[in-house]
Amino acid sequence: MTPPLHLSLAGQAVDVLRELVLTGEIPPGTRVNEVELAQRLGISRGPLREAIRHLASEGLLVLAPHRGASVPTADAADVQALFELRTALECAATELAASRRSDADVVRLRAVCEESRRAYSAGERFPYRLDLAFHQALLDAARSPRIAEQVRLVQQRVVLLRSALRDDPPHQHASLDDHDALVAAVAAGDPSRASDVMRKHLARVCAQMLTSLG
Amino acid sequence: MTPPLHLSLAGQAVDVLRELVLTGEIPPGTRVNEVELAQRLGISRGPLREAIRHLASEGLLVLAPHRGASVPTADAADVQALFELRTALECAATELAASRRSDADVVRLRAVCEESRRAYSAGERFPYRLDLAFHQALLDAARSPRIAEQVRLVQQRVVLLRSALRDDPPHQHASLDDHDALVAAVAAGDPSRASDVMRKHLARVCAQMLTSLG
DNA sequence: GCTCTGCCAACTGTCGACAGTTAACATCGT
């Protein structure tokens, strides 16, 4: 039998609180009240504090001494710094993916791209879910668990800002093309081209976010 | 007056416990007893638990449900994954440093290199302190606070393994040469050459650690 | 002698309460 992944109240609180932050139910700038939230979750302040600190270590909350935790707000400089980190990590992961990918990885990547195009053609907004799935599939192909973990954390922080990407068809179309180009380079086993495409893709996304903010 | 950096007991406990782990006073594989350590630090279990969780988020401790925290031990695969991450981050930082460095940055880097050579010539073992100082100076020149923070965390984990690097003069000499080559490329404003030198430098360090382990 | 089962000690996970600090409000002085 697999040991239960988290039965601890603190672990559950991490999951619930993460969702509350990522879905925007606790919007950026909001301060978190420990006693109130503890009652809402039906737990004591101890486990909740541990959950809060954990989320803070992931960058989803910021702590101020004697003033508690709040959901971070980002300015242009923050976005730039965040994308410098994301670019460093994802370009490296993309290079590794181009070197290490299996046939199954390529199949998977193509499938995600096709599903994205279907959804886009069907008039849906480009589902963020599929964008994440694509990047996740790329990370799987890279077979570097630590880099994958760090990328996951950075992407989480980006999700906090994703309101900036809603409803921009040109940007979404460009992203679909980027993804296709990425898959082609990875499938061809060309790390430097793949990395280059990724760098440009992220630069576009970053620029898009900066204009949407400022 | 600058507000005290951490007056909270949890914050102090983080610093003390981090030092205990990094200096090897609590060696890898050792389990940490909460009540015992709390008494030793003269604090209650609450703040200590927060400190433990914080160190765990930095990778300096690993948590097992109902079995507490212990200092992690690394095998070859861990070292490889760790250096893949480190390479991704430091190569990116090096590229940025080559683009953004000021004259003062170059002066600083040269000074650290010279001090390292002096120490080495004087028959000292290559002080790890100076190696950290060099990489830190490089990060300062890169002006990317998030990447710098992540590198700091990875380097911390590497310190846990640094016993593997003691007393290897050929390796130390090669590292000194690497550092000089790095400074030259950064000073010349050549990002791709600088990144390349860094990649090879880290590959050598990683290989050295792997042979020392297995 | 070996294995399985049931108990036991030690430790972690959790809780409720107290103390110290912060920030906002009301009050006083000018």
Added chain:
DNA sequence: ACGATGTTAACTGTCGACAGTTGGCAGAGC
């Protein structure tokens, strides 16, 4: 009316105690 100051309520930081789980040990059964 405006600013400075004292006061107070709310919240965080900390503590000690209780409960549940884990792993080891002793003893019974084969």
